Amino acid sequence: MTQLVLLSGGSGKRLWPLSNEARSKQFLHLLEAPDGSRESMLQRVIRQARASGPECEMTIATNQVQKDIIINQLGDGVGIVTEPQRRNTFPAIALACAYLRSVKGCGHDETVIVMPCDPYTGDGYFRTMAKMAESLVQGQAELVLMGIRPDCPSEKFGYIIPGESLGSARKVLSFTEKPDTARAEELLRRGACWNGGVFAFRLGYVLDMLSSYLDDTSFQSVYDNYSLLPKTSFDYEVVEKASSVAFVEYEGEWKDLGTWNSLSEVLPSHVSGNALLGPHSRDTHIVNELSVPIFCDGLESAVVAASPDGILIASKDCTEGIRSYVEGLSDRPMYEERRWGVYTVMGRSTYSDGYKSITKNLTIYAGRNISYQVHAHRDEIWTFVDGEGLLVLDGVTTKVGRGDVVHIKKGQYHAIKALTDLQIIEVQTGDLLDENDIVRVGWDW
Amino acid sequence: MTQLVLLSGGSGKRLWPLSNEARSKQFLHLLEAPDGSRESMLQRVIRQARASGPECEMTIATNQVQKDIIINQLGDGVGIVTEPQRRNTFPAIALACAYLRSVKGCGHDETVIVMPCDPYTGDGYFRTMAKMAESLVQGQAELVLMGIRPDCPSEKFGYIIPGESLGSARKVLSFTEKPDTARAEELLRRGACWNGGVFAFRLGYVLDMLSSYLDDTSFQSVYDNYSLLPKTSFDYEVVEKASSVAFVEYEGEWKDLGTWNSLSEVLPSHVSGNALLGPHSRDTHIVNELSVPIFCDGLESAVVAASPDGILIASKDCTEGIRSYVEGLSDRPMYEERRWGVYTVMGRSTYSDGYKSITKNLTIYAGRNISYQVHAHRDEIWTFVDGEGLLVLDGVTTKVGRGDVVHIKKGQYHAIKALTDLQIIEVQTGDLLDENDIVRVGWDW
Numbered sequence: 079m080t081q082l083v084l085l086s087g088g089s090g091k092r093l094w095p096l097s098n099e100a101r102s103k104q105f106l107h108l109l110e111a112p113d114g115s116r117e118s119m120l121q122r123v124i125r126q127a128r129a130s131g132p133e134c135e136m137t138i139a140t141n142q143v144q145k146d147i148i149i150n151q152l153g154d155g156v157g158i159v160t161e162p163q164r165r166n167t168f169p170a171i172a173l174a175c176a177y178l179r180s181v182k183g184c185g186h187d188e189t190v191i192v193m194p195c196d197p198y199t200g201d202g203y204f205r206t207m208a209k210m211a212e213s214l215v216q217g218q219a220e221l222v223l224m225g226i227r228p229d230c231p232s233e234k235f236g237y238i239i240p241g242e243s244l245g246s247a248r249k250v251l252s253f254t255e256k257p258d259t260a261r262a263e264e265l266l267r268r269g270a271c272w273n274g275g276v277f278a279f280r281l282g283y284v285l286d287m288l289s290s291y292l293d294d295t296s297f298q299s300v301y302d303n304y305s306l307l308p309k310t311s312f313d314y315e316v317v318e319k320a321s322s323v324a325f326v327e328y329e330g331e332w333k334d335l336g337t338w339n340s341l342s343e344v345l346p347s348h349v350s351g352n353a354l355l356g357p358h359s360r361d362t363h364i365v366n367e368l369s370v371p372i373f374c375d376g377l378e379s380a381v382v383a384a385s386p387d388g389i390l391i392a393s394k395d396c397t398e399g400i401r402s403y404v405e406g407l408s409d410r411p412m413y414e415e416r417r418w419g420v421y422t423v424m425g426r427s428t429y430s431d432g433y434k435s436i437t438k439n440l441t442i443y444a445g446r447n448i449s450y451q452v453h454a455h456r457d458e459i460w461t462f463v464d465g466e467g468l469l470v471l472d473g474v475t476t477k478v479g480r481g482d483v484v485h486i487k488k489g490q491y492h493a494i495k496a497l498t499d500l501q502i503i504e505v506q507t508g509d510l511l512d513e514n515d516i517v518r519v520g521w522d523w
Numbered sequence: 524m525t526q527l528v529l530l531s532g533g534s535g536k537r538l539w540p541l542s543n544e545a546r547s548k549q550f551l552h553l554l555e556a557p558d559g560s561r562e563s564m565l566q567r568v569i570r571q572a573r574a575s576g577p578e579c580e581m582t583i584a585t586n587q588v589q590k591d592i593i594i595n596q597l598g599d600g601v602g603i604v605t606e607p608q609r610r611n612t613f614p615a616i617a618l619a620c621a622y623l624r625s626v627k628g629c630g631h632d633e634t635v636i637v638m639p640c641d642p643y644t645g646d647g648y649f650r651t652m653a654k655m656a657e658s659l660v661q662g663q664a665e666l667v668l669m670g671i672r673p674d675c676p677s678e679k680f681g682y683i684i685p686g687e688s689l690g691s692a693r694k695v696l697s698f699t700e701k702p703d704t705a706r707a708e709e710l711l712r713r714g715a716c717w718n719g720g721v722f723a724f725r726l727g728y729v730l731d732m733l734s735s736y737l738d739d740t741s742f743q744s745v746y747d748n749y750s751l752l753p754k755t756s757f758d759y760e761v762v763e764k765a766s767s768v769a770f771v772e773y774e775g776e777w778k779d780l781g782t783w784n785s786l787s788e789v790l791p792s793h794v795s796g797n798a799l800l801g802p803h804s805r806d807t808h809i810v811n812e813l814s815v816p817i818f819c820d821g822l823e824s825a826v827v828a829a830s831p832d833g834i835l836i837a838s839k840d841c842t843e844g845i846r847s848y849v850e851g852l853s854d855r856p857m858y859e860e861r862r863w864g865v866y867t868v869m870g871r872s873t874y875s876d877g878y879k880s881i882t883k884n885l886t887i888y889a890g891r892n893i894s895y896q897v898h899a900h901r902d903e904i905w906t907f908v909d910g911e912g913l914l915v916l917d918g919v920t921t922k923v924g925r926g927d928v929v930h931i932k933k934g935q936y937h938a939i940k941a942l943t944d945l946q947i948i949e950v951q952t953g954d955l956l957d958e959n960d961i962v963r964v965g966w967d968w
Contacts, residue, residue, distance in 0.1 A: 354848060356837070358841050368834075369870060370813070370829075370831060370832070371832075371833045371834070372834040372835075373539075373848055373849050374835075374837065375836075375837045375838070375841040375845065375848070376838030376839075376840065377822070377825065380821070386815060388815055389816070389818070390817075391817065391819040391827055392818075392820045393803070393821030394821075395821065396801060400818060403799060425870075433925065435906070437870075437948055457926065457928075461950045463872070463878065463952055464874035464878065480878065480952075481902065481952065483904050483928070501874060503950050505950070507908055
């Protein structure tokens with residue numbers, strides 16, 4: 079059985095304001111699924127891998143922040159490994175390998191394929207992985223990569239220079255990082271491909287490399303000693319040092335949806351959400367996650383994206399560098415998916431003496447609960463507007479539902495469990511409104 | 524003493540989304556006052572009239588909806604006449620004249636000057652009014668108008684064709700409504716002016732015309748019988764029928780700030796509110812009344828305006844016709860100035876079975892109060908976040924302030940008076956959330 083490892087990390091600002099620290103771009107529900115509904119980049123990749131990839135089990139290598147949203151989007155059928163801190167791709171992949179060995183009991187000879195979790199590709203991309211696995215099993219190289227057939231002499235990618243043919247694979251002669259256009263054109267004439275960041279290897283191969291850093295390569299040991307691993311990339315630590323590397327070429331659609339410009343090319347409609355495009359608009363896309371309506375007219379090749387975090391209005395050729403401008407615009411996410419549900423910040427204010435309020439819409443999914451907790455600095459006023467749940471307040475459980483209002487004062491222990499999908503309007507007030515002002519204790523539901 | 528009557532009416536959609544049914548364009552705080560603060564078109568006109576106009580008393584002729592916001596913006600130094608229903612300018616001016624006679628006790632020979640409440644002009648506009656009053660007092664005509672010296676052969680205005688000179692005034696030979704450009708050019712060569720909608724007359728002149736419709740021209744009678752007055756304009760009913768009309772020419776700045784394109788020319792800065800313009804923007808203006816930040820880059824000659832009612836993004840040459848597109852986008856104002864203060868809608872939702880919620884920020888000004896009232900269909904949950912006030916709930920008065928939460932159930936009588944400026948977060952919930960679901964009763968504070 080092939081083990082497919084998907085790397086899910088990434089900063090949250092590339093598709094601001096829809097992406098944020100808690101919701102990276104791969105989680106945005108912007109693409110069209112085959113049944114016409116919306117799916118995220120991650121959901122699309124998982125769906126394609128199941129339909130067209132090698133027979134495999136999947137594991138997501140990610141961080142603690144993304145764990146809840148991945149469970150929300152994928153359910154329980156996919157393993158999740160969370161790194162204890164952010165380092166780089168070598169430690170993350172090594173930790174995932176230790177997980178496959180220790181937790182899933184995979185053998186040293188099992189094939190592992192590592193890939194990013196969010197490329198926008200055709201199904202052939204996943205069929206190419208099966209060929210990579212075949213090449214590895216046939217012993218053509220220690221490491222088999224995917225080469226992306228270039229459609230232009232881009233300066234943005236690393237290039238694989240091909241060596242002799244091995245059948246469906248070729249040997250890698252050498253690598254070239256981000257050449258200028260003239261050099262890239264020459265490389266294209268020699269049949270070079272872009273390095274797609276997809277790696278196939280035997281599980282034992284990476285575990286052996288890991289053992290040069292840690293005597294004990296069990297999952298718990300690697301997790302506990304994560305900070306001892308070098309902050310280097312898998313390319314630098316493994317690929318460049320390998321004695322034999324091959325690659326299989328993929329020719330087909332392959333996009334990084336990392337800017338609004340590239341993303342807009344694959345959006346299923348020009349307008350999504352409560353918005354209207356006027357008759358003088360051309361090649362303009364609107365994604366509105368606010369309830370406030372948008373009217374847009376007379377713009378050409380522009381993108382408008384609105385969320386509780388912010389509103390972006392830009393011509394498409396200006397969307398590359400927005401990250402640097404929007405740093406510092408907003409100091410906390412206004413929308414988050416959590417394990418128990420989702421919340422949106424409707425508003426926040428600061429009054430005299432620094433006293434503050436935040437008003438949120440909370441949705442708690444049926445059967446889920448918010449843990450038993452207490453705050454030292456804030457009151458929370460919950461107005462129940464839909465669904466039914468069980469409220470625990472200082473140890474006393476009561477049933478709550480539409481029309482109930484509960485004032486939870488600072489110092490009061492509280493928890494809530496949804497019996498049916500529960501909608502709450504929450505007003506937080508206090509001199510300090512900080513997600514860290516929380517003490518969680520156990521509660522036996 | 525000259526009596527200056529300012530007509531304040533107008534639909535709310537011309538400067539959508541900042542203007543709405545409750546906040547017409549003349550009330551938007553977008554212009555720069557001499558001290559660097561922001562003032563509305565109405566406040567600017569009143570300030571200019573006081574500084575440069577004839578010695579006068581001022582009266583605003585308006586409707587019930589605008590009364591509160593006018594008091595908020597102008598204080599108590601200006602008289603306000605509210606028409607019982609919307610008809611046209613002749614009934615509105617006639618009602619104001621009846622008010623001047625009956626309520627203010629003005630004599631039949633007093634000079635009345637009627638003007639729109641929102642033209643953007645130089646101070647010379649108001650000095651021209653003094654000349655109009657002089658011409659009237661000298662008996663040069665029954666009616667003296669202001670002619671605006673044209674700066675182009677516009678097809679949008681009515682033209683005054685000049686007759687013989689009377690000194691600083693001229694006789695009006697005839698009027699021409701909205702000529703085509705060729706005809707307008709010919710009129711300009713003959714010294715024609717635009718009709719600026721400013722009229723000077725003796726009070727008794729209009730009261731006499733009014734008496735052809737109503738035997739009793741006292742204020743109460745005109746108010747009670749308002750629906751008997753013809754739905755016609757002052758131009759049609761009075762100006763066109765006058766036996767002698769003169770005009771005084773005004774040469775200077777004169778703008779109708781009725782589109783975002785014209786308004787943007789006088790905005791004091793490119794960015795107002797929480798917004799950032801990127802380096803690739805040109806001739807672009809942002810007015811953001813939301814707390815959500817806006818980042819805008821790469822646009823040319825565009826305007827972005829955001830309020831709780833909506834978000835407009837348009838090239839400046841497309842702002843003329845937005846009114847027709849935004850009709851129906853929003854079904855109630857999300858921001859209102861009331862006599863007691865202001866409110867902003869943070870969010871609203873509809874749940875299963877049509878149950879609804881609306882969440883608002885309320886500010887009640889110190890000393891003001893919300894009337895004693897009861898709702899049949901909605902609960903209101905008030906969280907007090909700043910200031911102090913007196914709450915009346917089913918006849919019982921208590922002092923409330925920061926940290927208090929009150930759940931007002933449907934059927935409960937309630938009122939609130941602010942002792943200091945009071946900030947409340949209000950959550951309304953119920954099967955019907957309608958401003959008309961209210962019964963007001965008296966309360967003796």
